[in-house]
Amino acid sequence: MNPLLQPARFGELRLANRVVMAPMTRSRADSAAVPTPVMIDYYAQRASSGLIVAEGTSPSADGLGYCRTPAIYNQRQIDAWRQVTEAVHAAGGQIVLQLMHCGRVATRHNKPAGSRTVAPSAVRAEVQLFTDAVGMADTEQPEALSREEIRQIIGEYRQAALNAREAGFDGVELHCTSGYLPMQFMSQNANQRTDEYGGSADNRVRFALEVLQAMAEAIGPGRVGVRFCPGNKFNDIADGDPAATFEALLRGLDGLNLAYLHIMRAHTRKVDAFTQARAAFSGPLIVNDGFEPDSAEQMVADGLADAVSFGRHFIANPDLVARISGRLPLAEFDRHTLYSPGPEGYSDYPTADAGSLEELS
Numbered sequence: 001m002n003p004l005l006q007p008a009r010f011g012e013l014r015l016a017n018r019v020v021m022a023p024m025t026r027s028r029a030d031s032a033a034v035p036t037p038v039m040i041d042y043y044a045q046r047a048s049s050g051l052i053v054a055e056g057t058s059p060s061a062d063g064l065g066y067c068r069t070p071a072i073y074n075q076r077q078i079d080a081w082r083q084v085t086e087a088v089h090a091a092g093g094q095i096v097l098q099l100m101h102c103g104r105v106a107t108r109h110n111k112p113a114g115s116r117t118v119a120p121s122a123v124r125a126e127v128q129l130f131t132d133a134v135g136m137a138d139t140e141q142p143e144a145l146s147r148e149e150i151r152q153i154i155g156e157y158r159q160a161a162l163n164a165r166e167a168g169f170d171g172v173e174l175h176c177t178s179g180y181l182p183m184q185f186m187s188q189n190a191n192q193r194t195d196e197y198g199g200s201a202d203n204r205v206r207f208a209l210e211v212l213q214a215m216a217e218a219i220g221p222g223r224v225g226v227r228f229c230p231g232n233k234f235n236d237i238a239d240g241d242p243a244a245t246f247e248a249l250l251r252g253l254d255g256l257n258l259a260y261l262h263i264m265r266a267h268t269r270k271v272d273a274f275t276q277a278r279a280a281f282s283g284p285l286i287v288n289d290g291f292e293p294d295s296a297e298q299m300v301a302d303g304l305a306d307a308v309s310f311g312r313h314f315i316a317n318p319d320l321v322a323r324i325s326g327r328l329p330l331a332e333f334d335r336h337t338l339y340s341p342g343p344e345g346y347s348d349y350p351t352a353d354a355g356s357l358e359e360l361s
Contacts, residue, residue, distance in 0.1 A: 011222025011259030015050035018307035033071035045318035047093025056100030059160030065102025085168030103181030171223030179235025201248035231268030265289035
């Protein structure tokens with residue numbers, strides 16, 4: 001039998017198969033960062049995956065950065081997310097929530113009034129973000145976090161994990177890559193601190209590890225995962241020695257007994273992320289980035305990973321697991337509707353019935 005279709009246990013998470021839906025920002029929340037009804041349909045349609053990792057969701061108003069992305073710091077947001085998790089569970093699925101604090105990758109046009117843009121140091125990200133209000137906009141100049149403010153943010157992550165459980169999520173995943181706050185701390189250009197959170201690789205990974213520890217203490221380590229991509233330069237990140245940073249992170253993860261490590265293919269030839277993770281992380285390993293069903297099957301069969309996550313293939317194939325099982329062709333997604341509001345290009349992709357398969361052939 002296809003090893004991707006075998007069940008697995010990741011901490012307290014019981015996967016019916018090893019086909020994981022990767023977290024993907026799709027910009028379908030409302031302007032108050034509240035999940036919308038169309039998100040209920042979208043996630044429920046994909047509940048046959050062994051595990052859904054729901055899109056990056058902010059633990060606080062300060063953590064927002066993009067337009068129409070969800071959060072989970074107030075009751076409206078919790079209640080709306082509960083409708084999503086109930087629909088996924090009713091369809092037999094399992095779902096965790098990825099927690100994403102954008103840090104300096106933010107513009108005031110995408111944040112509520114009175115919120116702040118913060119970062120390890122007062123260094124602006126040299127990128128622009130799309131806004132519904134003014135189109136493309138520069139990021140804000142961030143405020144450098146004090147030690148006390150760092151502790152407060154760690155507390156916000158902890159509360160967000162508790163809120164996620166209240167909303168019915170089976171666990172949480174820390175978004176620790178793509179240039180957001182945890183990776184800003186790890187970055188040598190964004191982090192110019194001289195205290196215990198800056199300088200050496202061990203110091204720069206400290207924030208992420210303290211966040212993970214706080215969430216694990218709140219909801220149990222077997223319900224907490226982490227996603228990382230060594231050498232990822234997205235959102236103006238620079239690291240002269242990504243292998244050393246990754247090694248420090250892996251060393252810190254040892255003993256936390258997390259549910260899983262979700263590792264993306266390294267964005268540099270200096271790091272073999274999958275090999276390094278498999279060698280140094282004793283828990284379940286989910287790999288991601290550019291896999292097709294055949295190559296994913298081989299990764300699990302060879303013992304190089306315990307599961308494989310798919311992003312783009314889950315966009316246009318809500319029944320991806322069934323298509324993998326039946327060796328059926330995969331549909332292609334429409335790039336023009338990735339981030340547009342509404343159901344088009346989101347919850348309206350068909351399953352592989354006879355008619356849709358005829359269109360694919």
